[in-house]
Every structure is written in structure tokens, then in C-alpha cells.
Amino acid sequence: MSRSTFTPKALALFACAIPLLASIGCSPEAPTAPSLEPLNVVASPNFIRILSTSKGAEDIQLVAGVSKMISAEQGGVVSNGRVTLEFPPYALGEDTEITIEWLDDGTLGVELGPHGIKFDRPVVMIMDLRETTAEGKGQSARTIWWNENENWWEKIPKSESNENEIRTELEHFSKYSSELGG
Numbered sequence: 001m002s003r004s005t006f007t008p009k010a011l012a013l014f015a016c017a018i019p020l021l022a023s024i025g026c027s028p029e030a031p032t033a034p035s036l037e038p039l040n041v042v043a044s045p046n047f048i049r050i051l052s053t054s055k056g057a058e059d060i061q062l063v064a065g066v067s068k069m070i071s072a073e074q075g076g077v078v079s080n081g082r083v084t085l086e087f088p089p090y091a092l093g094e095d096t097e098i099t100i101e102w103l104d105d106g107t108l109g110v111e112l113g114p115h116g117i118k119f120d121r122p123v124v125m126i127m128d129l130r131e132t133t134a135e136g137k138g139q140s141a142r143t144i145w146w147n148e149n150e151n152w153w154e155k156i157p158k159s160e161s162n163e164n165e166i167r168t169e170l171e172h173f174s175k176y177s178s179e180l181g182g
Contacts, residue, residue, distance in 0.1 A: 042144050042153040047107040048134040048178040050082070067099040083110050084126040085170075091121040108132055109177030112170075122158070122169035127178050129164050134180055136163055143168040146175035153177070 070076040072094050075087040080100045087098075096114065103109035108127055127143065134141045141161045144153045158169035166178055 040155045040157070041150075042155055042179065042181070045144060045153050045177070045179040046181070047105075047109070048129070048132050048141060048180060049106055050108055051131050051133065051135075065099065065101045067097055069095060070098050071095050080110070082108070082128045084128075085112070086124040086126070088121050088123075091119045091123050092117075093120060103175065103177065107177055108134075109175065111175045112173040115173055118172045119170070122171060125168045125170050125176065127166045127168075129161075129166065129178075134178070137180060138163040138165065140180050141166050141178055142181045144177055144179055146177070148174070153179075155181070 064080075066078060066080045068076070068078045070078065070087050070092060072092040073089060075089040075091060077087070078085045078098045078100060080102070083100055085098065085100065096117070099113040101111045101113070103111060108129070112125075125143070129135055129138045129141060138161045143156045143159045143166055145156055146152075147154050156168050156170075160167045168176075170176075
């Protein structure tokens, strides 16, 4: 019967290999290491601000808060003058009172209610960029939402913008704002 023996060189090589392999698998750069934050987190948003003294601002009628009953069967539209929500038929499970409230920070941001409601079909939110810090720069504007469970702002992937507006598909209601992104 043959018996295996470790030579001192083999034992030293084995002893060095274990920490090396462990450090590769646990390093932050390793492909198997978990990410601390999802890629859609916005660490320092460049919030779009509403310009209250701009020429032509009187063309946009702003309402502090609005609410409207939306039919589940027919859908409908709710607007506060700068933010418009378009509900397709059957986006809601039942007729629902929808609210739009401004965030109280001077940004192009709103809280939509009922908070947390989820939709059976995407609801389109349109943000008017006229008379804001993003006017004429709308192609780099995007919508972000406040993830209260994680305490951070996140990008919304289903968003399109042009010089005058951002159109975003929403799957649920929360706090939403806009930013000039890179």
C-alpha cells in the first residue's frame, strides 16, 4: 500500500494558496462580490428647479395640490399644470381618487397618491420643463423616485425626454422628482 506524503515545498505552496484564493473571492473588485448599491441609485441628484420669476411663467398654471377620481374602466387624466398623469383603461383595479402634491423644496418634484398603489398597466407621467433650470436641456433630464425602504433616489429606466418635457412610465406611486443626469 502506498502512502502519500507532503513535502515541505508542497505544504508551503498549499498554505500560501488558500489565503490567496480566499482574498480573490472576497475582494470588492471580484465579479462574485455583491454590489453595495444597485446601478440605478442616484447618489447626488442635480434636481431640476422651478423658476418662479421667469418670463412666461404665467403661461403655466400651477396648482398646489389636485385630486381627481379616475375610472378604472375608462382611465383618465389628472394634471396640476406642470405634472400630468395619463391613466390607460384598466390601469387601476377600481375607481380611485388620484392626488398630485408638490414636494415642498422648489424642485420639479411631486408626491403621487394614493402612496404605494401599483398599476395593472403603466401610467404615464409627463413633467413640463418650461420655466425650469432644465429648459433647453431636456435631453439630459430624467425622472427619479424616492425609495423610502432604502432611503435613496433611483433612476426610472422607462423615461424619455425632449427639450420641453419628460415622459415616464410609472408602475407605482411614490415621491418623484426630476434631475439633469449624465
